[in-house]
Amino acid sequence: MLGDPAFNRVYRRAKDWVIRQQVLRLYQKRHDRAGFVSIIICNLWRIDRSLSSPDVETFAWDVERDTWTPSPSHYQEWPLILLLPIHGTRSRDAALDDAFGILRLALYQVVKVAGYASLPKDADRHRRFLACFTVHFLARKTSRRRFGLDHSRLAAAMRALRKNLWTDVIDRQVLSLASSMVGFDNRLGLNDYLRCAANWTGLKQVATEHRNCIPLLEDINPQYWTRTDLFSRHLWVRGQRRTTVVDRSGFMRREAQWHRHYLASLDSKADFRWLMQAPVSVVGKLKEGVKRSPHRDAMTRWVRLLRRALPQQPVPVLAIHVATNYLSHLSVEADTDQRLLRAWFLECRRLWHDQGYRHFRMAMRSPGLGQQLRNTLDWLRHEGRQAGLPDKHMSWAAIERRSEEWHERVIAQQDASAPQYSWDAPLTRIEADGFVAEALVDTASLRREGRRMRHCVGSYDAQCAEGHYLVYHLSAADDEFGERATLGLALDGQQRWALEQIQGPCGRPLSQALRRFAFHVTTQVNAAITEREAA
DSSP states (O other): OTTOHHHHHHHHHHHHHHHHHTTTOOEEEEOOSTTEEEEEETTTEEEEEESSSSOEEEEEEETTTTEEEEOOTTOTTSOOOEEESOOSSOOHHHHHHHHHHHHHHHHHHHHHHTTGGGSOSOHHHHHHHHHHHHHHHHSBOOSSOTTSBOHHHHHHHHHHHHHHIIIIIOOHHHHHHHHHHHOTTSOEEHHHHHHHHTTHHHHHHHHHHOGGGGGGGGGBOGGGTTOTTTTOHHHHBOTTSSOOGGGSTTSBOTTOSSOSOOOOOBSOHHHHHHHHHSOHHHHHHHHHHHHHOSOTTHHHHHHHHHHHHSOSSOOOHHHHHHHHTTGGGSOSSOHHHHHHHHHHHHHHHHHHHHHOHHHHHHHHSTTSHHHHHHHHHHHIIIIITTTTOSOTTOOHHHHHHHHHHHHHHHHHHHHHHSOOOBOOOSOSEEEETTEEEEEOOBHHHHHHHHHHHTSSGGGGHHHHHTTSEEEEEEEESSOTTSOEEEEEEEEOTTSOEEEEEEEOGGGOOOOHHHHHHHHHHHHHHHHHHHHHHHO
């Protein structure tokens, strides 16, 4: 194999093990053990589900000892089988892709045990070795290849494996808690489910006593899950101590996806009480943000900042979710930062209380309250904090007004130093079907359009000046607050203007009527050019 005796020995040994162990047998269901049903995958991984409880026991086949051994709790070497979200009926090709993924991992596990790591260091030969080995076993069975795989039977086996996982292994309560642990918007794999089911006693205890803290279990070492004081004040409040168990090595799983100890103890009892009372979705959102932060004490600082900034009156959970995205830009020590965030929370509460949740949710969409918070943070960082603003008497309207004034000054300075272009348009104004299109024919008008519509059309001025691009502002003819859009036309290969893009404010979807008007504008522009050329 590849002209090297070492590669030949590993190849032969791995091949013998694959055949003897029947590794290509994707799925089996057995009742060999009293009180359990067993699901066996590739004769390398085994799940024993208790018939009387959600508990599972997992085993991995030890190829060298020729016996089943308890599987490590991290399940990193188990196949990735996606459980959630469910995308409806999976096609035969999708089932085949899933099956091939499992079989490739199984073959690699056998090759690894056969001595793959001890082979001479040669990346190209290693790649060719694995390719030859997998192709040999996974090639499709044809009239010329007697010992290939029957792909139709393989797809059926994959569907049977999925079906029996859901009917014989998956428990609804464990699945719900596992989904809450990884995040309802994230993917849930079989390895995540097994980690929860294999530690069901501890998971059930946390779900009973501190259900909102379930998301924090994702990267906590499962051996701590059964501790009765896992979410006690003694473990999570540092006080006068330098560290607690939460800060020390071993509390978080070594196999966690984020190889950094992001969980940290808190400074005060008040911070701990806030965390223990926070909604489960807020704790999950906070965990995801802390994971992305490069700072070791991000969790300690962010919990303290949210506790201090949130008003005593209830605030929509969605507002806390959005605010979590920007906590890295705020300083917990600065009173100005806390005042700004508190004013924003109060504005969110006012909209929610006065006009209802539906109106508040629409106001959160960009360029709404979320975008306003982002803009005011720019002002705070560059001007407000140094001036001691916002002070304790400023409302959100006053803060936003200061922010807009600062942004206008910055843009004016940038415009003054940038090149200024102007150009002509075939038609400067087109009106039809209740809409009007106005040509933008200089740099200043393009940049005003970009600021007004919250997109990047202001950067197209050089292309427009060169005659390669045209931009029109579309709006309702008689309604100041009606639908608006920016239309971009580009020259095609035949030197005709073609609709290149049409964007609403911040990319919002547009009505079919406005889209038809955009095509009408394109037709009129080309007609005007044709008429001019004929003259």
